[in-house]
Amino acid sequence: MRVQHVGHQVRGFYRVADYALRWGMIAPDAQRRLTILQFWQRHGLAATCEAFQVSRRTLYGWRAKLQAEGGNVAALVPGSTAPKQRRQRQWPAALVAEIRRLRTDHPNLGKEKLHLLLVPFAAAQRLPCPSPRTIGRLIADAPDKMRSAPRRVGGTANRGRCAAPACANRSASGPNGRATAWPSTASSCGPRTSAAS
Numbered sequence: 001m002r003v004q005h006v007g008h009q010v011r012g013f014y015r016v017a018d019y020a021l022r023w024g025m026i027a028p029d030a031q032r033r034l035t036i037l038q039f040w041q042r043h044g045l046a047a048t049c050e051a052f053q054v055s056r057r058t059l060y061g062w063r064a065k066l067q068a069e070g071g072n073v074a075a076l077v078p079g080s081t082a083p084k085q086r087r088q089r090q091w092p093a094a095l096v097a098e099i100r101r102l103r104t105d106h107p108n109l110g111k112e113k114l115h116l117l118l119v120p121f122a123a124a125q126r127l128p129c130p131s132p133r134t135i136g137r138l139i140a141d142a143p144d145k146m147r148s149a150p151r152r153v154g155g156t157a158n159r160g161r162c163a164a165p166a167c168a169n170r171s172a173s174g175p176n177g178r179a180t181a182w183p184s185t186a187s188s189c190g191p192r193t194s195a196a197s
Contacts, residue, residue: 026073026074026077027077027078029076029077029078030073030074030076030077030078031073033062033076034066034073034076036048036052036054036059036062037059037062037063037066037076039051039052040059040063045059062076089134089137089138089141091130091134091138092127094125094127095118095121095122095125095127095130096138098118098121099114099118099135099138099139099146100142100146102114102117102118103139103146103147103148104146104148107147107148108147108148111132111133111135111136111139112132114132114135115129115130115131115132115135118130118135
């Protein structure tokens with residue numbers, strides 16, 4: 001059975017579908033701004049400013065953005081309002097150095113345990129002690145994350161097993177059904193049975 005698209009042999013169907021798709025994906029704020037601009041075109045500047053509580057400067061700015069993009073409504077999507085310069089955490093350098101020292105002495109120690117070890121130091125130095133959550137943020141702010149050992153990439157590391165490749169591939173019995181001992185890895189892999197006579 002032959003499958004046909006819904007708009008097969010309908011002139012202009014895909015153009016209208018593309019327009020509908022673009023209109024459906026426009027942000028609600030951009031649609032509201034477009035509605036305000038259309039209201040301004042029909043009823044004038046004074047009525048628009050009074051009805052929507054929008055300044056004259058804002059209306060002209062929206063219209064300039066829309067014209068610059070050739071009438072594309074996506075130009076009216078509001079930009080990011082995040083500050084360009086974000087506030088940096090300012091904690092005493094001695095406190096941050098102590099966190100780094102503790103993470104070096106106790107590799108990759110967590111923020112809750114670091115907090116317990118940091119309280120006496122902060123009291124002795126008469127410094128404010130950060131909360132465990134703030135300690136986690138201070139660690140995350142550091143470029144190297146205050147790590148002393150490389151981070152494991154996968155979960156397939158040899159934990160508690162010998163690193164010798166012969167250990168992973170050895171078999172219980174050797175040629176002719178005899179038990180074998182691997183003298184090179186027997187000391188590192190644990191006791192092995194001796195060869196049967």
